[in-house]
Amino acid sequence: MSNPPETQLCPSRRRWLAGALAAGALHGVARAQFRVEISGVGATQLPVGVTKFREEDRSGQSISGIVRADLERSGVFRIVDSNGDFDETSRPAYPEWRGRGADALVAGSAARLSDGRFDVRYKLWDVVRGNELSGGAVAVVSADLRLAAHRVSDAVYEKLTGDKGVFSTRIAYVTRVANRYTLRIADADGEGGQVALNSTQPIISPAWSPDGRALAYVSFESGKAVVWAQDVLTGERRAIANFRGSNSAPAWSPDGSTLAVTLSRDGISQVYLMDPKGGNLRRITQSSAIDTEPAFAPDGKTIYFVSDRGGSPQIYRVAAGGGNPERITFNGSYNISPAVSPDGRTIAYVNRNGGEFKVMTLDLAGGAVRTVSDTVEDESPSFAPNGKLIIYATRSQGRDVLMTTTLDGRIRAKLLTTGEDVREPIWGPFGR
Amino acid sequence: MTPFRTSLCAALVSAWLVGCGSSVKLDDAAPVVDAKANPAGSNAANANAGRGVNSGQSSVTTVDASKNDAMAGIGRVVYFDYDSYALKDEFRPLIESYARALSAAKTKKMVIEGHTDERGGREYNLALGQRRAEAVAKSLMLLGASDSQLEAVSFGKERPANDGHDEAAWAKNRRAELKDR
Numbered sequence: 226m227s228n229p230p231e232t233q234l235c236p237s238r239r240r241w242l243a244g245a246l247a248a249g250a251l252h253g254v255a256r257a258q259f260r261v262e263i264s265g266v267g268a269t270q271l272p273v274g275v276t277k278f279r280e281e282d283r284s285g286q287s288i289s290g291i292v293r294a295d296l297e298r299s300g301v302f303r304i305v306d307s308n309g310d311f312d313e314t315s316r317p318a319y320p321e322w323r324g325r326g327a328d329a330l331v332a333g334s335a336a337r338l339s340d341g342r343f344d345v346r347y348k349l350w351d352v353v354r355g356n357e358l359s360g361g362a363v364a365v366v367s368a369d370l371r372l373a374a375h376r377v378s379d380a381v382y383e384k385l386t387g388d389k390g391v392f393s394t395r396i397a398y399v400t401r402v403a404n405r406y407t408l409r410i411a412d413a414d415g416e417g418g419q420v421a422l423n424s425t426q427p428i429i430s431p432a433w434s435p436d437g438r439a440l441a442y443v444s445f446e447s448g449k450a451v452v453w454a455q456d457v458l459t460g461e462r463r464a465i466a467n468f469r470g471s472n473s474a475p476a477w478s479p480d481g482s483t484l485a486v487t488l489s490r491d492g493i494s495q496v497y498l499m500d501p502k503g504g505n506l507r508r509i510t511q512s513s514a515i516d517t518e519p520a521f522a523p524d525g526k527t528i529y530f531v532s533d534r535g536g537s538p539q540i541y542r543v544a545a546g547g548g549n550p551e552r553i554t555f556n557g558s559y560n561i562s563p564a565v566s567p568d569g570r571t572i573a574y575v576n577r578n579g580g581e582f583k584v585m586t587l588d589l590a591g592g593a594v595r596t597v598s599d600t601v602e603d604e605s606p607s608f609a610p611n612g613k614l615i616i617y618a619t620r621s622q623g624r625d626v627l628m629t630t631t632l633d634g635r636i637r638a639k640l641l642t643t644g645e646d647v648r649e650p651i652w653g654p655f656g657r
Numbered sequence: 658m659t660p661f662r663t664s665l666c667a668a669l670v671s672a673w674l675v676g677c678g679s680s681v682k683l684d685d686a687a688p689v690v691d692a693k694a695n696p697a698g699s700n701a702a703n704a705n706a707g708r709g710v711n712s713g714q715s716s717v718t719t720v721d722a723s724k725n726d727a728m729a730g731i732g733r734v735v736y737f738d739y740d741s742y743a744l745k746d747e748f749r750p751l752i753e754s755y756a757r758a759l760s761a762a763k764t765k766k767m768v769i770e771g772h773t774d775e776r777g778g779r780e781y782n783l784a785l786g787q788r789r790a791e792a793v794a795k796s797l798m799l800l801g802a803s804d805s806q807l808e809a810v811s812f813g814k815e816r817p818a819n820d821g822h823d824e825a826a827w828a829k830n831r832r833a834e835l836k837d838r
Contacts, residue, residue: 276687343679354762376676388744427812427815427816429779429780429813429815430779430780443783445812446816448810449810449811450783451814452810461661462762469808470787470808470809471784471787471810471811473780473783473784474780474783487780487784489784489787489791489809489811493788493791494783494784494787494788515781515784515787517780517781517784518778518781524787531780531781538781561777561778561780561781562778562780562781575777577777580776582776582778583775588716604778604779605778605779633824648779649738649779650819657726
C-alpha cells in the first residue's frame with residue numbers, strides 16, 4: 226500500500242482559495258451535469274482538478290465529468306475549478322493550480338482511432354510537489370467509454386489513497402414503472418444500465434455471484450416467490466429454489482460454491498444452504514420463528530441472519546455448518562438486512578427507531594453503532610467491494626432512489642435521478 | 658366498522674340482500690331476481706334508470722351470478738395488526754366457513770397469500786407475510802382442512818391493496834387473502 230494522501234500530498238497549503246472556488250458555481254455545474262447530488266462535507270477531502278479531456282465532446286461521453294463525479298462520490302476528494310485547455314501531454318502550470326487550491330490534477334484525451342475505437346489517455350500530477358504521479362492509456366469501443374472513464378477514476382483513487390477504487394465495478398438494482406419491473410446492471414454510479422430481466426411481477430433481492438458472472442434473485446413471475454439464478458452474459462436462467470411456500474433471500478458464499486436461501490417449505494421461513502444449481506439442500510436454522518436474510522461473512526464460515534425468535538427482528542450469526550446462533554444487535558426492536566463488510570469487521574443494517582428506518586453500521590469487535598443516513602425509509606444496504614462505500618435504497622421526494630454513503634455518513638450521493646422508482650441495489654465484486 | 662364488516666356489507670349489498678346481518682349462513686337461499694320489484698339501489702334498478710315502465714324491446718336486466726357462489730358474502734381477506742401475525746377473533750367466522758367448505762370438498766384447493774404494509778425491509782416483510790399466511794393455513798387445518806389442500810405464500814409488501822401511505826392504507830395492506838386455485 227502506498228502512503229495515504231495526507232502525507233503524499235502536502236496538506237498544509239490547501240484551502241486558501243477553496244472556499245471561493247471549490248464551493249462555487251463551476252463545482253455545481255459539474256454535479257448537475259451528471260445528476261450526482263452530493264450532500265455533506267468530508268473532514269479530509271483532497272482538492273483535485275480534472276480538466277476536460279481533449280476530444281471528449283466528439284466521443285459522446287463526458288469522460289472528465291464521469292471522473293469528477295466518481296471522485297466526489299468517494300468522499301475522499303473535492304473538485305476544484307477545473308477550467309483548462311490541455312491534455313496528458315501538457316505541462317501544467319503548477320502555481321496556477323496551486324492558486325486554485327488543487328493538490329492534484331488529472332488531464333487526458335479521448336482521440337478517435339482509425340478503427341473507430343477511442344484512445345483514452347490520462348495523466349495525474351502532484352501539483353504541490355510539481356511532479357507527475359501516474360498515467361495510462363487504453364483503447365476502447367464507444368460502448369466502453371464510460372468503463373474507460375471509471376478506470377481512470379480507479380487509477381487516480383488508488384494512486385492517491387492507496388486503496389483500490391470501485392468505480393469500474395457494477396451494481397444491480399430493480400426499477401419499477403407502473404407494473405413493469407426491470408432488473409438492471411449498471412456502472413457503479415448507477416448509469417449505463419442494461420436490462421437483465423423484464424417482468425410484470427415484482428423482482429427483489431438480487432445477489433451477485435462472487436465472480437460477477439451470475440445474479441440470483443427472487444421473481445414472483447410464477448405467482449409466488451421463487452429464487453432464480455441467471456448468467457449475466459448469456460441470459461441463461463433457472464429456478465434454483467421453487468419449493469412449496471415462499472423461496473427468497475439468496476446469498477452466495479464467498480467461494481461461490483454455496484447459496485444460502487430462505488424457504489418456508491417446512492412451515493415457517495428458515496435459512497437453508499444449497500448448491501448453486503439447487504442440490505444438496507440442508508437447513509441451518511432451527512427455530513419456530515422467522516429466520517431470513519442470510520449473509521455470509523467474507524471467510525465463509527459465519528452466516529449473519531435476521532430472526533424474530535426473541536420477540537422482535539434482530540440480527541444473529543451462526544456457524545455456516547450450523548450450531549447455536551448468537552444475537553449481535555441489541556439496540557431497538559427492529560434490526561434487519563445485514564450486509565457484511567469485505568474485511569468482516571463491520572455490518573451495515575437497517576434499524577427502525579420511532580417509525581424511521583435508517584442504515585446503521587455496527588463495529589463487530591467494539592460494538593460501536595453509527596447512523597450513516599439522514600433519510601427515514603432506508604432499505605437494502607450493500608458494501609462496495611473495497612469496503613469504503615455503502616449503497617442503499619431509500620425514498621426521496623416521493624420516489625424510490627439509490628444513495629451511496631461513506632462509512633462515516635459524511636458524504637452521501639443520490640444516484641439516478643431519472644424519475645423511475647429504483648430499489649434493491651447490490652454492489653458487484655471487483656473485476657469486469 | 659371493522660374491515661371485516663365493511664367487506665361483508667359490500668358483498669351482501671351486491672347480492673341484493675337488504676341490511677347487514679351479523680351472521681351469514683352458507684345455505685341461505687339466494688334471492689330471486691325480480692326486475693319488477695326493483696329493490697332500491699339494486700343493479701336492475703340502475704340498469705333501467707330513467708326508462709320508466711314502458712322500456713320497450715331495448716331493456717336489459719342485469720343478473721349477478723356471484724350470489725350462486727356458496728362463499729359469496731363471506732369475506733376473503735383477513736387483516737392483521739402492525740408487526741403481528743396473530744389472528745384476530747373477528748375473523749374466526751370467516752376462517753370457520755372456509756374450513757367447513759374445505760373439509761366438505763376435499764378436492765377443493767386454496768392458496769393463502771400473505772401481505773404486509775410498506776414499512777420496513779422487503780425480505781423481512783416477505784417473511785412476515787408468509788407468517789400471516791401460515792397462521793391462516795394452520796387455523797384452517799385445525800378446523801378440518803387438509804395440508805394438501807392449502808399453500809401459504811407471501812407477497813410481502815410488493816402487492817399493496819391500497820397505494821396510500823397512511824395508516825388507513827396500511828391497515829388495508831396488512832392482510833392474508835384466501836384464493837381458490
